[in-house]
Amino acid sequence: MDVKSYMQTVGKQAREASRVIARADTNQKNRALQAMAMAIRRDAAKLLEANMRDMEHARSSGYDTALLDRLQLTDRTIAGMADGLEQIAALPDPVGEIDGLKYRPSGIQVGKMRVPLGVIGIIYEARPNVTADAAGLCLKSGNAAILRGGSEALHSNQAVAACVREGLEAAGLPATVVQVIATTDRAAVGELITMKDYVDVIVPRGGKGLIERITGEARVPVIKHLHGNCHVYVDDRADLAKAVKIVENAKTQRYGTCNTAESLLVARGVAATVLPEIGKMLADKGVEMRCCPEALAILKDAGIAADKLKAATEQDWYEEYLGPIIAVKVVDDLDAAMTHINTHGSQHTDAIVTEDYGRARRFLREVDSASVVVNASTRFADGFEYGLGAEIGISTDKIHARGPVGLEGLTSQKWVVLGDGHVRG
Incomplete structure (x- = not known):
């Protein structure tokens, strides 16, 4: 031909x-x-x-x-x-x-x-x-x-x-x-x-x-969008039961999609409480966690299987795994979380779990992504769930079309x- x-x-x-x-x-x-x-x-x-x-x-x-x-x-x-x-x-x-x-x-x-x-x-x-x-x-x-x-x-x-x-x-x-x-x-x-x-x-x-x-x-x-490094940030004013449920769905409902969560950020104030529970859930589902030193110590102390834990490299904060791996980092607060997302994210979809209305509003305004989510899974970021009937794709550009x-x-x-x-x- x-x-x-x-x-x-x-x-x-x-x-x-x-x-x-x-x-x-x-x-x-x-x-x-x-x-x-x-x-x-x-x-x-x-x-x-x-x-x-x-x-x-x-x-x-x-x-x-x-x-x-x-x-x-x-x-x-x-x-x-x-x-x-x-x-x-x-x-x-x-x-x-x-x-x-x-x-x-x-x-x-x-x-x-x-x-x-x-x-x-x-x-x-x-x-x-x-x-x-x-x-x-x-x-x-x-x-x-x-x-x-x-x-x-x-x-x-x-x-x-x-x-x-x-x-x-x-x-x-x-x-x-x-x-x-x-x-x-x-x-x-x-x-x-x-x-x-x-x-x-x-x-x-x-x-x-x-x-x-x-x-x-x-x-x-x-x-276009180049890749989907989507984050879930668990705030220190989060409902922790909601947080576990949202992280589970965002990461494990499907691994190979661009709106799957690839990075988990947890506020230091609740890390010792919620990370062991999230870690056990992820390990039970076969997910490897690539962790900052603080997260790694908390999860080891909680008895999470060693084969599911690994020290994160700098590249892990940017990675789209499209598989059963997630990057995990403990951050100081909301400002640190937003700085991390805006620095390492792909401007696709990022979520906060919090019961603080003011913090939720700040996250919506200040996170520079095509879709920004409060108290829900990143997996909702597609055309069908947004009421578009279907989508031709996701755009992380800022001109003409953005999002689904x-x-x-x-x-x-x-x-x-x-x-x-x-x-x-």
Whole structure:
């Protein structure tokens, strides 16, 4: 295959399809989404069979546990894909909304209309559910999509793509509104991220290496987050029972996600009381703790198994483990915790456990992250839990979109002016 020629064709088709989907009405887009969901439910067995082929290849290739976890489809995740598409259909259509329309002294009305970005290129690893989520979100927000999944999920992605195409055609929309790249050649990525004439924005979803490459080489704007070093800080005015519950969920509910807690900070005033309980819970779940000297001493004295304790290095405060490891540090107070987070964190998601309203408000204001959480798990930081229906990814950038990127994040605004023969004097 001539990859450059193939990608140019895909780009041209996407640009043409973007003009069709931009003018599609809400009912037509929703019909496509509902038809996609029906096809995914109907073809669940085919999706599982395709995924089994990918899983077997991934295991034989020696992929790590975190990637295998993201790659695997189950009856539950397939149902979740279909549910997500139906939830996107139920969401208000942002396209065409006009905000802030007001009269000016001249008599004209001025406001801002929400419009699609155009063509969105999405590059992702492992997760086949992204194929459905991305297709649905781009469609509802009036954008054409070019999806390039990883080679490890080739069969799964193509099986989901067949359901997507069926849904588009059922609603009378071109199949080229959502195109899933058919080649695993890495050169396709290089072409996609430099096609300024055809692609308006790139969204990478995957490991740090992939995102660093995309950010460094792209000639198209990128919406991204590099990694997720998420913190839970247990304040000395925390409800300690809440703290144990929140840390357990934030760290152990799933290890391979970007909103999993990778660092635990505990105020010195409660460290001797709460750390042994948290440490026992984490050790029982097989989590290794990489600790500052003070935390290490407290946990050793509490009888935590030595094989679950290790002295932290400086690098541990920055690390995204994506596995059963957590960095643990005792800090002086709220100010020390916020300084640590703002210095070592990834600006993704950080949480405080406290019963002090003033401290909670300070944490919300002063921690410079895309999502800041009070008395809840960091695992809530995703589009579904935020009511977005699904997400295209998480952005830790500060311009255009920040946090989970849903429908609104895939649109822009343009100024609109309404007059009735008005001319400027």
